[in-house]
Amino acid sequence: MSVSRISALGAIALSGALALSACASENTSTTTPAGNGTSAGATGSANCFSGDLKAEGSSAQKNAIDEAISVFQNACTDANIDYQPTGSGAGIKQFIAKQVDFAGSDSALKTVEKDGAIESEDAAKSCGSPAWNLPMVTGPIAIAYNVAGVDKLVLNADVAAKIFDGKITVWNDPAIAALNKGVTLPATPIKVFFRSDESGTTENFTKYLKAAAPEAWTYETGKKWTGKGEGKEKSAGVATATKGQDGGITYVELSYAQQNSLKMAQIDTGSGPVELTAESAGKTIATAEQTGTGNDLALKIDYATKEPGAYPIVLVTYEIVCSKYADAETGKKVKAFLQTFSSDEVQSKLGEQGYAPLPAEVATKVKTAVDAIS
Amino acid sequence: MSSVTGVSATDELPGPDGRPPLSADAASTGRVGDRIFGGAATLSGVVVIVLVSLIAVFLIVQAIPALADNSANFFTSREWAPGGEEPRFGILEFLWTTVTASTLAMLISVPVGVGVALFITQYAPAWMRRPAAALVDLLAAVPSIVYGLWGLITFSPFFKPVQGFMEDRLGWFPLFSPTGISGGTIFFIGIVLAIMVLPIVTALSREVFDQTPLAHKEGALALGATKWEMIRTAVLPFGRPGVISASMLALGRALGETIAVTFLVSALADGSPWTWSLFNGGETFASKIANNAAEFSNPSKTGAYIAAGLVLFVLTFIVNSIARVVIERRKAFTE
């Protein structure tokens, strides 16, 4: 078994299709050999299973995974896949507690000790094999605002950090005005809204502030908000509050900003203001480097990127899986679903939902890794 | 069982014959059937004791290590940074918000609830009494998650200008000074909680007022009292202990309310300055725990939240006990 798996791994690296036939032959008779992976339009012939698959975690990827689940379930009517968008930390916790089959997290499993535990080790112990971080969805985080009469707003990391730290308190502050020549800014007080629950969005946003404006943002980065403002529960909470408050500003996933028709600030990274689009966010992801080894694809995002046209505030949602499931059936289910999720067909649809595409190189690696799950 | 609120008023009323139930111990015959049945009854009671003991043990066992590691004062600190190398957490903020919002809820719901109960029992035309009572009970049939949604989506935008107005006009008064919190203030939470507990207050008070002896009322009227004077001299004194215990039970419900408050509340950022203002934000015990329960990742962090839960547990218990004592005293008084 393990020998054939290793051989399969080698084959996958060369050709997705070849690897899949190897997998299929190993998977006995229940699965239909499918041309997932690199070939397009493969989801129609997904490796169907019957029964339940449970996942939990990041709410940032909710719409993306809902889409993937719909595609998979449409092809496989006996499969039930549930995703609980309760939060990254919750996903990892329930994954380690063996309550779910895989987790979605806005940050890779931590390999250093935090609060007396090392996430990656705990996950590996729970799996009985190393756990992998597979980047699947990348979501831009918008700095969404609601200021009457201001339709276009440019911020940079330094000013954003000062706003979210309560150092800049009115919209017509000279620092903001300097970035927005020709825009009439009102004297409205700034109302910052933050996530009162612990959140991967908060973690990624503060990582950005820390990386791009280390002098203005002196706090630790983390899931718990350390800046100023008024806390609201979950993305929906901060988006609603901002929508209902003149002078409001918050950080929230792109899809929530769009749903609530909030205006989004452009970010000036030093090479001119960049609007938030799937492409501009994708440029930042493209500069990310891989920190994991082998099929563990943890990425390190360069939040301080100065690349022209790159929108720097992004988060990557990882699917956290066991490399080898103790229950082979579960492994097959996870693999089958993630093959669909990582397929070009599903990934190309995610742009419509406000997600940025994975860079081609990363996408290929993800497919390879998914195929190696057992 | 007196109402959809699950709260009973009969507790405080003597049996119809005015006597305590008879002890039937002497009647037991010690037959097998009796032993089995009595055993099952005893067992159930013991199960309840065991369950409650387990909950208490669970809370204490989880809370103690976290409390031992805590480098801030648990009762007087407003910081909340559990977990980590040097956990620092205190409950002062939650205690203040929880108690203030609940007290405010009581200040609104008790007078209104008693007024509604008096209306139903004394003032409403006969045809209106049942429907009116049923309507108020309907408020109790609305699940708390729906109160949360309504508060968040419908009521909150409506309330914002009211708050703005009060801040403008009454801002000089410390309790109403502006704090920059836009919605989900203690004041707002208090109002929503007041609506949620109103049916509890009303249902119980209504039953007690209904029990006012006819002789008291007629006596008052015969002496030339107006209806209001009759109520003040006969109905209210008779019903006072019942109203107090109703309020306590409602207060208990308000203190522990979880999901609606979680939706509505505005959390404060770390290091927010202390203020007495009711227009400040701040989480309650229950909302803080519920909002973060998904992320309880390690024992020391969990322990801190459990410790906060323990305080809420004790707080609710004290309130319930007071209600109990009032009821008992009332019983002793009427018997």
Place this chain on the structure above:
Amino acid sequence: MSAITDERRPDDPSVPDDASTPPGGRPGRDALRQMGSPHRARNVKDVIARVVMWFCFFLAMVPLVWILWTVISKGAHLLGSMQWWTGNQRNINSDDAGGGARHAIEGTLQMVGMTALIAVPIGIFTAVYLVEYGRGRLAKAISFTVDILSGVPSIVAALFIYAVWVTTFGLSRSGFAAALALVLLMIPVVVRSTEEMLKLVPNELREAAYALGVPKWVTVVKVVLRTAFSGIITGVLLGIARVMGETAPLLILAPYTKNFQRDLFNGNFPTLPMMINQDRGDFALATAAERMWAAALTLIILVLLLNIIGRVIAYFGSVKK
């Protein structure tokens, strides 16, 4: 629930509405006309009190009407479709309209059914012990712990069950685990309501049974419980209605599924509160908002139906005195 109370104590002195009102006249106005100035203040007060009471009632009606109007106006039309009552939410994403709620309705009923199955016997037997058997320290201790239990906030009950069920025994979260948390919330309601009902059973009935040589347990089952039957049923149904809308324990113990799921013990479990919670995150989308309000309305209707059933049983099932 005045219906029950009224029915339970038919001999209660209930004051006629116009006890203080001379026929054909309102006391306030008449009195005002008849009496001199020292009395005027009293009568003004009387009128003010009357106005205040009416005002209180209408004040209480404001949120009720407002909430019901919100829920009905925003959610009612989904309830008119057949699909709502027969379908589930499979493959319905937040930006898709409609879908069904049957999975969640069934799930909610099944979960509270299981809760009742456990909580009701424990609750009733405990009440029987307290009223018919219990004396001394054990009874005091039980009564005391029931009080404590009624003070346990739902979130704490859920964390406790999570610690036992998942952390200690390593079992999966499931509908059953959530039902266990609901049991903790329901037991005190059942105990207290049953206790009150049993206390209302006249002692003459017990004495008569004992005099005939009927064993105590038969007396309790056939006389005491029988007499209090309708009241107990009502209490149980109201207790169910109380736990039906609970959300916090479900968040922690019963992950939601959009599919039909009838197995309480394995897998995720659909319930109405969780369905509301699922769409709450996207309520800025009209499709999700509509579904959220419709699910809220469905939940209110279920709770109301149970209350009505409770009243009907209380009405017809009561032993006439």
